[in-house]
Amino acid sequence: GDSVTQMEGPVTLSEEAFLTINCTYTATGYPSLFWYVQYPGEGLQLLLKATKADDKGSNKGFEATYRKETTSFHLEKGSVQVSDSAVYFCALSPSTGANSKLTFGKGITLSVRP
Amino acid sequence: DTAVSQTPKYLVTQMGNDKSIKCEQNLGHDTMYWYKQDSKKFLKIMFSYNNKELIINETVPNRFSPKSPDKAHLNLHINSLELGDSAVYFCASSQRGGLFVDTQYFGPGTRLTVL
Numbered sequence: 614g615d616s617v618t619q620m621e622g623p624v625t626l627s628e629e630a631f632l633t634i635n636c637t638y639t640a641t642g643y644p645s646l647f648w649y650v651q652y653p654g655e656g657l658q659l660l661l662k663a664t665k666a667d668d669k670g671s672n673k674g675f676e677a678t679y680r681k682e683t684t685s686f687h688l689e690k691g692s693v694q695v696s697d698s699a700v701y702f703c704a705l706s707p708s709t710g711a712n713s714k715l716t717f718g719k720g721i722t723l724s725v726r727p
Numbered sequence: 728d729t730a731v732s733q734t735p736k737y738l739v740t741q742m743g744n745d746k747s748i749k750c751e752q753n754l755g756h757d758t759m760y761w762y763k764q765d766s767k768k769f770l771k772i773m774f775s776y777n778n779k780e781l782i783i784n785e786t787v788p789n790r791f792s793p794k795s796p797d798k799a800h801l802n803l804h805i806n807s808l809e810l811g812d813s814a815v816y817f818c819a820s821s822q823r824g825g826l827f828v829d830t831q832y833f834g835p836g837t838r839l840t841v842l
Contacts, residue, residue: 656833
């Protein structure tokens with residue numbers, strides 16, 4: 614079945630550091646890929662998405678490129694802020710199937726210190 | 728003007744009790760979902776409704792019963808609560824479900840603690 618694998622966490626960075634969070638997936642066909650973010654005490658919200666190979670999703674300084682050849686969708690940000698401290702989830706939606714659903718990775722907690 | 732709202736935000740109860748969580752969305756979406764998030768933040772879908780029709784029913788004990796009186800509401804009733812039911816429950820909605828999965832909009836969550 615479909616699956617999403619995220620790098621192990623937690624991750625702690627200093628403000629203005631470069632961020633990479635790895636995400637790889639297993640799915641048939643061409644799934645859509647998402648990054649969701651969960652700030653402390655809140656529900657998840659969409660950060661960015663990509664629906665086909667080589668698409669780049671971007672939002673709030675974050676970027677991720679859909680790489681079909683490596684089945685990856687790594688999240689990057691050039692300079693993190695304290696306000697980026699949150700849990701980040703990679704997810705996929707299959708391209709086939711009558712009742713599609715999002716499959717989430719385990720999530721990774723990011724802490725940014727001043 | 729909250730998009731997806733849930734009540735209550737916190738729920739503390741004894742083992743064996745029955746409780747309900749309510750969810751409402753004002754986005755005009757057709758599809759609604761219930762997720763369970765455990766203490767390690769792992770998120771798992773439980774149910775999905777499209778226009779009041781159940782379309783996804785994962786392997787969930789039948790003590791959990793969703794009900795959708797209309798497409799803007801999806802409630803979750805839990806019978807005979809157990810310690811392992813303690814978690815954060817999220818409601819979500821999307822414009823479309825079924826074959827295509829649109830962006831999902833999540834509620835703030837209900838933290839259920841079973842003592």
